Amino acid sequence: xxxxxxxxxxxxxxxxxxxTMNCSYKTSINNLQWYRQNSGRGLVHLILIRSNxxxxxxxxxxxxxxxSKKSSSLxxxxxxxxxxxxxxxxxxxxxxxxxxxxxxxxxxxxx
Amino acid sequence: EPEVTQTPSHQVTxxxxxxxxxxxxISNHLYFYWYRQILGQKVEFLVSFYNNEISExxxxxxxxxxxxxxxxxxxxxxxxxxxxxxSAMYFCASRGGNEQFFGPGTRLTVL
Numbered sequence: 001x002x003x004x005x006x007x008x009x010x011x012x013x014x015x016x017x018x019x020t021m022n023c024s025y026k027t028s029i030n031n032l033q034w035y036r037q038n039s040g041r042g043l044v045h046l047i048l049i050r051s052n053x054x055x056x057x058x059x060x061x062x063x064x065x066x067x068s069k070k071s072s073s074l075x076x077x078x079x080x081x082x083x084x085x086x087x088x089x090x091x092x093x094x095x096x097x098x099x100x101x102x103x104x105x106x107x108x109x110x111x
Numbered sequence: 112e113p114e115v116t117q118t119p120s121h122q123v124t125x126x127x128x129x130x131x132x133x134x135x136x137i138s139n140h141l142y143f144y145w146y147r148q149i150l151g152q153k154v155e156f157l158v159s160f161y162n163n164e165i166s167e168x169x170x171x172x173x174x175x176x177x178x179x180x181x182x183x184x185x186x187x188x189x190x191x192x193x194x195x196x197x198s199a200m201y202f203c204a205s206r207g208g209n210e211q212f213f214g215p216g217t218r219l220t221v222l
Contacts, residue, residue, distance in 0.1 A: 031209055042202060042215040043154065050209075088154060092209075096142065097167040099211065101154040 005102050006089060012108040019076045021105040023089030024069075030094045032065055034074050037086045037104070046074075046087075081111040113137045115214035117203050123220045124193055132188045132217045136205030143186045144204040144211065145178065147171070154202065160186065193221045 006023045013019055023032070031050045035043040049056045049065045049072065056063045062075040076083055086104040116135045124130050136143050145157040159166040160178055177189045186205075190197055198221045204211040 033210065035213075040200075043204075043213040045210050045212060048210055090154075090211075095166075096206065096209075097159045097161075098156055098169075099144070100156065101146075103153045 006087070006105045008105060009103065010106045010108070012110065013079055015079060015081055015109055015111050017079055017109075019079050019083070019107055019109070021074045021087050021107070023072045023074070023102050025072075025089075025091045025100070025102075026070065028094070029067075029091045030096065031092050032063075032072050033090045033092070033099075034061075034063060034072075035088045035090060035101075037088065039085075043088070076107075079107075079109045081109050083107060084109045115203055115205055115212050117201075117214035117217050119217060120215065121218045121220070123222065126195055126221055127192050130190050130193055130219065132190075132201050132203075132219070134186045134188070134203030134205075134214055135184050136186055136203065137207065137212055138184070140205035140207040140212075142166075142206040143178075143180070144206070145188045146202045146204065146213075147199040148202065148216075149196075149199045157188070190219075193219075195221050197221050 033048045034046040037043050047058045047063050049063050060077045065072045086106045088101050088104045090099045090101045092099050118133045143160040146154050148154045156169050158168040158172045175191045179187050200216040200218050202216045203214045
């Protein structure tokens with residue numbers, strides 16, 4: 001199975017701290033994407049990293065990709081209460097016909 | 112900013128009834144997807160669609176499911192005879208480049 005798995009499953013931190021979530025997957029990919037989902041809502045695309053990239057930044061987000069270990073991490077710096085959500089990684093195979101989502105990390109940022 | 116829209120936001124139906132979930136993808140996108148998320152579980156791929164035909168489908172997408180692009184704007188998911196276990200959030204997504212954009216979802220409740 002291609003499915004990604006995130007860890008930890010749940011993370012609780014104080015506002016201002018950094019949050020790191022990890023994702024592992026099983027087969028070769030074209031790219032890996034991170035999404036946020038607020039409770040009961042849709043998925044919001046955060047950032048995409050291609051298989052030939054190692055690190056990418058977007059605002060307070062930093063994503064790394066290690067294709068040799070088949071893993072990625074999402075770092076949210078200086079977290080805010082509004083960052084409270086579930087975070088999912090999704091991997092795309094080379095034909096983009098199918099995307100696999102991980103189980104998600106539920107992040108709680110306490111004010 | 113263009114967005115994917117879905118209707119209805121919530122659908123309640125009796126077991127055995129047919130339901131049609133509707134999506135309007137972003138207008139210049141060519142690739143379309145349906146996913147589902149059972150409460151508290153991961154997002155699961157159902158089907159991808161391109162050039163008026165299914166590109167790939169998962170094992171979940173059995174004969175009870177069908178997709179259609181009846182006109183230039185809508186993309187529909189039909190479940191012919193709903194089961195209790197079909198209760199879930201159903202997300203539509205569309206893709207132009209590498210990123211998928213998700214709709215807000217339809218919550219399907221089968222009684």
